[in-house]
Amino acid sequence: MGRMVPAVGRALDVLELFLDRPTLSAPDITERLGLPRTTVHELVTTLVERSYLVPVSGQPTRYRLGLRLFQLGSVFADRLDLAAEGREAALKVAAECDETVQVAVLDGTDVVYVAKVDSTHPVRMVSAVGRRLPAHCTGLGKMLLSGLGAEALDARYPRDRKLPGMTPNSITSPARLRSHLGEVRARGLAYDDCESNEAVHCVAAPVYDHTGAMVAAMSISVPTLRWNDDRRREWGELVREGAAGLSARLGHRGGGDRA
Missing domain, CATH: 1.10.10.10 (Winged helix-like DNA-binding domain superfamily/Winged helix DNA-binding domain)
Structure with a gap:
């Protein structure tokens, strides 16, 4: 130096x-x-x-x-690479929890994984960068959907159309989804309680860019055998910190966040 x-x-x-x-x-x-x-x-x-x-x-x-x-x-801002920055931020979070950490963006009614760091445990969540899943069934997706306004949400999920489920725990009611997203907004965290995979829990937090827009979300995914109330709280705070760190890497200063 x-x-x-x-x-x-x-x-x-x-x-x-x-x-x-x-x-x-x-x-x-x-x-x-x-x-x-x-x-x-x-x-x-x-x-x-x-x-x-x-x-x-x-x-x-x-x-x-x-x-x-x-x-x-x-x-x-022009030279920022969300995937590269997301992986760097995810590496730090994964080093602390040794669970699978992912970063995803919203594309229509799907989430698309843009960065991922695997757990070293023999039993872990299996996914891949580029994979798509229904947003309403995932913690990442619900976090991102919570940032949408009512009009944008209605365009994606008509109020009279049942939603497809991935497990018996998936939200399939448009009314229930909207109520649930209100809870996500208030809490600042989204949970996937075996809604996309019956053997996996997930907690996700929002990622903002330099304009204050929610552009991605970060999650920690944990098999049910390692999930409990303590982990729910602990990993919730950890992913919140990790997402804030990624937001800072994208130029976000905090406050004034918007969809």
């Missing part, structure tokens, strides 16, 4: 102040960072010259983030 450059670090400190404030003045920056006024003046002048900060219209002594940061952020 090379040596940290103090001047670069201070410039980044200035920019990061704007994560919580739309505009700041030089005195604001001086007070928050505890730097000399001359140092702040030089930093702000340089950042303005390079278009990382711009003066606020009509308030030339106040500043906001500039176009250059937007350009860098756009390049970052």
Whole structure:
């Protein structure tokens, strides 16, 4: 590792102040960072010259983030690979629980697995990247469906049409599905209690991108022989943390999440 450059670090400190404030003045920056006024003046002048900060219209002594940061952020977003980022995040979760961890996206009424890390246990869930399953039968799918508005949900699941089931535990009633999705929204976690596989339980959490949109979900899948109330709570918190970590990798800052 090379040596940290103090001047670069201070410039980044200035920019990061704007994560919580739309505009700041030089005195604001001086007070928050505890730097000399001359140092702040030089930093702000340089950042303005390079278009990382711009003066606020009509308030030339106040500043906001500039176009250059937007350009860098756009390049970052364009080059994100959900499958690759999902696998990296799933590896961390799987290392803690040694159960199968998956990341999936919603495609119509199906979930499609885009990343997966297997458990090392002899008895484990069997699936594959690219596999599709009915969304309403899976924890991942129910998590993603909970992010849809009423109109989008009605388009996928007409209220007068029974849903196909995969096991005796699958939800097949449109009314029950809508009620269940309300519980998922309130809890922030979705469970699959042997609804897609009679021998497997699953808990899933939402993944958001830099815009606050729910773009994927992450799950931990556990055979019934290793599932109990303690695991339900423990793996629920773990997958919530893992999904938040993946969201951060996708540029999500938290708060203001939307479907």
